[in-house]
Amino acid sequence: MNIAPEIFQTPATDLAGLTQAQPENATGDNRLDQESFLRLMTTQLKFQDPFDPLDNQAMVAQLAQFSSVAGISEMKQSLSDIASILGNNRLSDAKEWIGHSVLVPGNISVADKNGQYSGEFELNQATDNLSIDLLNEAGEIVMFVELGRQEAGPVEFNFDSKDEAGNPLDQGRLRVRINGGSASEVATWVPVASVKTSEGNGPPILVTPIGNVFPAEALKIG
Template sequence: MTTTSTVTDSAGLSVYNANTNVGTGKSTMDQSDFLRLLTTQMQAQDPMQPMDNTQMVAQMATITNSTGIAEMNATLKSMASELTGTRLGDAASWIGKSMLVKSNIASPDAAGQYAGQITLGSATSGASVDLVDSSGNVVKTIALGDQAAGDVPFYWDGKDATGNTAATGPLSIRVNGASPTSVASWATIAAVQSPADGSASKLITALGSYSPTDAISLS
């Protein structure tokens, strides 16, 4: 239970004594408490000796300061949250790993291998994936065969029929014989960028920069 008491100020007005809060009630005063007290004080003041402007300004400043401190505390909590989880600490541990992200571009990993995934809305027969270079040439066609609806992975070791490296850079993903609802590829995480503005960290890959939440899967 919270009990309160009143004291009389120099103008003869009854005001709230914040130091008498006891029991299980609030031990601090927020903006609404200040506003309620100020309103009550103005209603109870002696019409012949009203509160002067100096007192009014001082009490309004107290309300403003209380609000500012509350907002600052909320900002600090938000910053603390950003510094954990998806911020630099956890994200840095992803360097060197591969993440599956939505992209119609496939990039080779350290071993020169290309891998990705298409998502089918319905079953299909005879679908395939073409990996196409920047000149529009099909470098590799990957047959998928008969597939049920859902996620279908694809993979290429980056070599031709004679075992020689056939590609070393990013290749476009083109799906034949099906209309996937989503196309994704695996990308190696090379670095982590922590923006100066305090926003969430970005994972740097050959396909671009991504948020940790963009990862469909991690390997």
Template sequence: MTTVSDIYKNAGVSVAQTGTTKETGVQTIDQAGFLKLMTTQLQYQDPFSPMDNNQMVQQMATFTQLENSTQGNKYLQNISDAMTGQRLSDAASWIGKSMLVKSEIATPDRAGTYAGEITLTEDTQGAALDLVDMEGHTVKTIDLGAQKAGAVGFYWDGKDTEGNVVGGAPLQVKVRGATVSQTATWASIAAVQSPASGTDAKLITPLGNFTPADALRLG
């Protein structure tokens, strides 16, 4: 009696073993192997019960669709890998620069400078911005004066009136005399973390990790 294994052997088809258990295994063949197998099946078919032509055509069509789907998935994966690599390359060029991100915490850059931007919901006749340490002490007060609604930038060199450095630690941004819809601060980009497949690179800053999409502006 001719077995399936005999047909594979006579067709000269090499079968790859992709996974095994104690009882069964999963086997795969390529398109060329499939055609050889079909030809050999025709040679060894029972003359009193020949293969149905429609069934054979349907099997070939199904195999072709699966083959095309597999190749398409591989192509899309290659594109995804290339795009991920490009994102990482682009993000790596940001190292050493600063990015403006939504945060109520300000950290100093290499020069010891604190900077950021608040967004006022309406005009104000006089507002002030306090930089407060983790113990609740106000380290610096910046007089903003009268301001129109919208974005207002702030800056502090980290020194007191006598030129002594008093900054250095993360400080909380608090606004008095105005209503703020958004607070953002500048953070230095120290490193870039390689992304997982299909995800954005991670930008490492003193404020935490961000993606390039989190940057309101790049400086």
């Protein structure tokens, strides 16, 4: 009885075809780091055909290509780390704004810690009877001022809200209404209550009584 000899096949020795047998249910990542690459290269040299050795230039090219890819990966991680650091620094800088007020575009005014409602706007042309009203959510005039004759240009306003005892009085969010003239670029001062981070290492967010404000949206800080 003839018994056929058992045939053993070795894995291909070229780098692209080098494989390792493993169970079908084996798990693990498919990443090729520098250590794994060098281990594969060493195995390739160990099992190369002595009559057909690996080409030196091809090996150098493979090493150079891997080094380039590894360098790009490391650079990406370094840039990510730098972005994170800069994001934290921006947040640290923005925290210094807590307790201050920022001038932001809009016609909604809120009181600061002293009970003052203030802002500014651009008067497009001269007028003889300029007046400013602050209205509550019901549309009622809470405070007003008659400014009379005003030349074209920037106009600032400041309402001092106090109770009968002279203490600061917060009357909530009030809408600014300008009468007797054409106005544009209306902006109000709002206090910064706190600061929070935004997603994706974005700029910090200033939390105010009228909503969230990005530092870039602030026209002035006081």
